[in-house]
Amino acid sequence: MKFHTRKWVKPEDLNPNNxxxxxxxxxxxxxxxALYAIIQLDNHKVVTKFMSEINFINSPKQGDILEIGLEPVKFGKTSLTLRCEVRNMETRQEIIAINTIVMVNLGDHGHPKPHGKTEIEYINDRLEQTRIKR
Structure with a gap:
């Protein structure tokens, strides 16, 4: 799993239990x-359709730095299914796990639209393909 984003837990992010x-x-x-799906499916019109059971494992506190990791599980005809894990960056302690997040690719009228993708693409590969075509 690749951890793409870091978030800092600040006072405004806390519940009454601190x-x-x-x-x-x-x-x-x-x-x-959503950002991951937008980049992979090459379309800004992407929505969350489903999240499976959400398992809160540990409680982050103020000042903790969290890492959000995502990995693709399946490319559907109009969807991308992801798995997510969030961990404490410093201790590597798992915070939350979500086994299934389904993101749906939409067309201009807001209906599911086939995306034609079957595997992960990296930005560098897309840039290289653009250079070759020139």
Whole structure:
């Protein structure tokens, strides 16, 4: 799993128990999953369709730096299924695990649209293909 993003737990992210508010963490995960899918599917119109059971394993505290990791599980006809793990950057302690996040590629009218992708593409590879075509 590749950890793409780091988030710093600040006072405004805390719940009354002085640990990270779960909704804030889910917001960060959803945003990261959307960005990942947008880049992979090469389309800015991507939405979250489904998140499986969310397992909160440990509670981050103020000052912790978290890493959000995503890995593709499956390319569907109009979707990309991801797995997510969030861990404490310094201790590597697992914070949360989500086994299934389904992101759907949309067309101009907001309906699912086939994306034609079957495997992970990296930005450097896309840039290289653009250079070769020139």
């Amino acid at each position: 640990s990270l508010f779960g909704g804030r963490l889910l917001q960060w995960i959803d945003e990261e999953a």
